[in-house]
Amino acid sequence: MTTLAVDVRVAVPGFEVAASFTAQGGITVLSGPSGSGKSLTLAAIAGTLRPARGTIVCGDNIFADTTVGVHMRSQDRRLGMVYQHAALLDHRSPLDNVALAIRQANVATAKESATALLERVGLGRAMSAKTRLLSGGERQRVALARALAGEPRILLLDEPFSSLDATSRDSMRSLVRSLVDERGIIALLVTHDAQDVTALADHVVVYEPGRTVSASE
Amino acid sequence: MSDWFPLWLSLRVSVIATLLASLFGVALAYLLAKWQSRFTAIVEAIFTLPIVLPPTVLGYYLLTLLGTRSTLGQGWENIFGSPLVFTQSGAVVAATVSALPFVIRAARAAISNVDSRVEEAARVMGLSEWRVARVVTLPLAARGIGAGVALGFARALGDFGATVMVAGNIPGQTQTLPVAVYDAVQSGDDATARTGSLVLGAIAVVVLILVTQVFARRR
Structure with a gap:
C-alpha cells in the first residue's frame, strides 16, 4: 500500500x-x-x-x-482536490468540468467516464445544467467527481x-x-x-x- | 459624401489592426499578469505610451523606427519589395500601436482578476499551463478582454495623428476617414466633413454601448 x-x-x-x-x-x-x-x-x-x-x-x-x-x-x-468553495469552471457544464480532469486524449471516452462519475455522485440529471446555478451541495458533488476523474x-x-x-x-x-x-x-x-x-x-x-x-x- | 473609399479603408485597416493588437496584446497581457517582476512595470509603461503621447509624436517615433532609412524599414522593404511607410500597411501599423494599450490594460486587469484558486484547481487536476490558460483563465477573462478589444477597435478606427505621420494622406490610397474629414474641412467641403464625422460618431457610440452593456457587465 x-x-x-x-x-x-x-x-x-x-x-x-x-x-x-x-x-x-x-x-x-x-x-x-x-x-x-x-x-x-x-x-x-x-x-x-x-x-x-x-x-x-x-x-x-x-x-x-x-x-x-x-x-x-x-x-x-x-492528485484530486476539493476546495471549500468548489472552485468549478462556471462557464462550462458539470460534465465538462469532470471530463477536463480525465487524463485521456479521446474526448468521447472522457465524456463517458465523466458521465459515469457524475451518476456515481448522484448528479446524473444535472450533467448539462448551468454550473453556476447548481446548489452548494451539488457543486461540491461535481467538485468531488472532478477530483476523482484523474484517478x-x-x-x-x-x-x-x-x-x-x-x-x-x-x-x-x-x-x-x-x-x-x-x-x-x-x-x-x-x-x-x-x-x-x-x-x-x-x-x-x-x-x-x-x-x-x-x-x- | 460621394467617395466612400476612406470609410472602407478605415474599416479594413482598423479590423486588421484590432486583430493584430488582440493577438499580441492578450499574449503580452497574460505574461504581464502571470510573471511579475521589476521589468513588468517598465514593459507596461512602454506599451501604455500610445495613450499619453500626442498621436503625432507617436507617429514620429514610428516613422523614425520604420522609415525607409531605418533597419526595420529596410528589412520590410527587402522582404515585401516596397516600403512600409506611406502605404496602407503603414496605416495598419499606426492603428495597431494605437489600439494596443487598450487591449493590454483591459486584458491584464481581467486576467489578474481571475480567481487564482480556480486556476490552481485546474493545475492540480492535471491540466498543463497552456490548457489552464485556454480552458480556465482566458474564458473567465473574456468579458474584460472583449471590452479592451472593442475600445482598441474604436481607437484604431479613430486614429488621426499617428496614421497621418506614418501612412500619409494620399486620397484613394492611404486616406482614412478621420484624415478625409480633416482634408474636407481644410478644403471647405462641409458635406463630406459632416457625413464622415457622423459615421465615425455613430460607430463610436455603438462601440461604447457594446463595452458598457455587453462586456463590462458582471456575470
Whole structure:
C-alpha cells in the first residue's frame, strides 16, 4: 500500500507551520483550530506552495525535497482536490468540468467516464445544467467527481463540507466515505469540525497553531 | 459624401489592426499578469505610451523606427519589395500601436482578476499551463478582454495623428476617414466633413454601448 510521508515546514508571510505525519489508505483527518496551518500543509502536498524545508514523499515519488531542490509540478502528482468553495469552471457544464480532469486524449471516452462519475455522485440529471446555478451541495458533488476523474492516488479535501447545510453535509460525508473505500486511495481531510472527525476519521493528525502535535490511530 | 473609399479603408485597416493588437496584446497581457517582476512595470509603461503621447509624436517615433532609412524599414522593404511607410500597411501599423494599450490594460486587469484558486484547481487536476490558460483563465477573462478589444477597435478606427505621420494622406490610397474629414474641412467641403464625422460618431457610440452593456457587465 502506498504511503504518503510528510515532514515539512511551510511558510507564508507572517506564518509558518511545521507538519510531520504519514498517511496510508483511508481517511486521515487533519484536525485543529482555524489558522493552525492545515490548509497550508495541503497546499504544499498539492504543489501549489513550495515548502520552506523538508520532504513530501508518496510511495516511490518524491513530491518535494528541499535538500536536493526537488519540486514536482502539481500536474504530475496525480492528485484530486476539493476546495471549500468548489472552485468549478462556471462557464462550462458539470460534465465538462469532470471530463477536463480525465487524463485521456479521446474526448468521447472522457465524456463517458465523466458521465459515469457524475451518476456515481448522484448528479446524473444535472450533467448539462448551468454550473453556476447548481446548489452548494451539488457543486461540491461535481467538485468531488472532478477530483476523482484523474484517478488520483491522493484525494485532498480542504474543508469540503463547511459551506454546506446539515443535510447536504451528511450525504457528502457518506459519499466521500464510500468513494474512498471503493477506490482504496489515500484521503486527507482538513476540517475544524469535530463531527467530521467522529464520522470519517480512520486516522487523525492533530494541529496546534503552527505545528502538528500528534498522529493517532 | 460621394467617395466612400476612406470609410472602407478605415474599416479594413482598423479590423486588421484590432486583430493584430488582440493577438499580441492578450499574449503580452497574460505574461504581464502571470510573471511579475521589476521589468513588468517598465514593459507596461512602454506599451501604455500610445495613450499619453500626442498621436503625432507617436507617429514620429514610428516613422523614425520604420522609415525607409531605418533597419526595420529596410528589412520590410527587402522582404515585401516596397516600403512600409506611406502605404496602407503603414496605416495598419499606426492603428495597431494605437489600439494596443487598450487591449493590454483591459486584458491584464481581467486576467489578474481571475480567481487564482480556480486556476490552481485546474493545475492540480492535471491540466498543463497552456490548457489552464485556454480552458480556465482566458474564458473567465473574456468579458474584460472583449471590452479592451472593442475600445482598441474604436481607437484604431479613430486614429488621426499617428496614421497621418506614418501612412500619409494620399486620397484613394492611404486616406482614412478621420484624415478625409480633416482634408474636407481644410478644403471647405462641409458635406463630406459632416457625413464622415457622423459615421465615425455613430460607430463610436455603438462601440461604447457594446463595452458598457455587453462586456463590462458582471456575470
